[in-house]
Amino acid sequence: DAGITQSPRHKVTETGTPVTLRCHQTENHRYMYWYRQDPGHGLRLIHYSYGVKDTDKGEVSDGYSVSRSKTEDFLLTLESATSSQTSVYFCAISEDPDRTNTGELFFGEGSRLTVL
Amino acid sequence: AQSVTQPDIHITVSEGASLELRCNYSYGATPYLFWYVQSPGQGLQLLLKYFSGDTLVQGIKGFEAEFKRSQSSFNLRKPSVHWSDAAEYFCAVLDSGGYQKVTFGTGTKLQVIP
Numbered sequence: 001d002a003g004i005t006q007s008p009r010h011k012v013t014e015t016g017t018p019v020t021l022r023c024h025q026t027e028n029h030r031y032m033y034w035y036r037q038d039p040g041h042g043l044r045l046i047h048y049s050y051g052v053k054d055t056d057k058g059e060v061s062d063g064y065s066v067s068r069s070k071t072e073d074f075l076l077t078l079e080s081a082t083s084s085q086t087s088v089y090f091c092a093i094s095e096d097p098d099r100t101n102t103g104e105l106f107f108g109e110g111s112r113l114t115v116l
Numbered sequence: 117a118q119s120v121t122q123p124d125i126h127i128t129v130s131e132g133a134s135l136e137l138r139c140n141y142s143y144g145a146t147p148y149l150f151w152y153v154q155s156p157g158q159g160l161q162l163l164l165k166y167f168s169g170d171t172l173v174q175g176i177k178g179f180e181a182e183f184k185r186s187q188s189s190f191n192l193r194k195p196s197v198h199w200s201d202a203a204e205y206f207c208a209v210l211d212s213g214g215y216q217k218v219t220f221g222t223g224t225k226l227q228v229i230p
Binding site: 035043050090 | 122150152157158159160161162165167210215216217218219220221222223
């Protein structure tokens with residue numbers, strides 16, 4: 001199994017508070033992603049990173065920021081949590097593409113966030 | 117932008133019966149397509165992928181999928197379903213814009229009855 005650790009795995013917080021989720025990988029993969037999973041929506045990309053300090057927005061980035069200061073860590077921050085950000089958050093990683101692995105993602109086990 | 121559609125939200129099959137999960141994609145060129153499976157409370161695991169070449173691809177756990185360009189489809193099949201196959205299945209397509217971004221469908225939840 002790919003070495004991906006998400007923390008915390010579960011968190012309950014109140015509206016307006018900041019929240020940071022951490023994704024840590026031991027695979028030295030270049031690409032890292034944050035997705036959120038909601039019923040009826042599948043997985044939607046929040047932000048992604050293509051190298052240290054190189055990040056960009058996904059399709060649902062409003063209200064979220066990210067940072068990647070080291071290859072192994074990708075942080076997702078909710079500056080001021082809202083109830084609409086209650087979700088399960090998945091981190092994923094991917095290697096530099098070649099003929100065999102292009103696009104293949106390896107996922108963490110998810111972080112369940114509840115915003116009251 | 118590319119997209120995938122999974123028209124079936126929920127499917128129920130009997131154990132031992134055959135299975136087909138539908139996936140339609142929207143993409144201008146030859147797509148890179150994937151099927152992932154998610155067991156309850158778990159992350160996603162790759163079942164199989166299509167890049168080019170043979171349009172029938174084999175995956176893990178006895179699954180296969182067939183790429184049909186004329187129908188813009190990439191349906192997942194299994195000849196005989198086991199109770200352990202109960203899970204949620206996601207079809208996905210690779211973004212051509214680079215950075216290895218993958219877009220997922222909304223998922224199909226499979227229930228297996230004895």
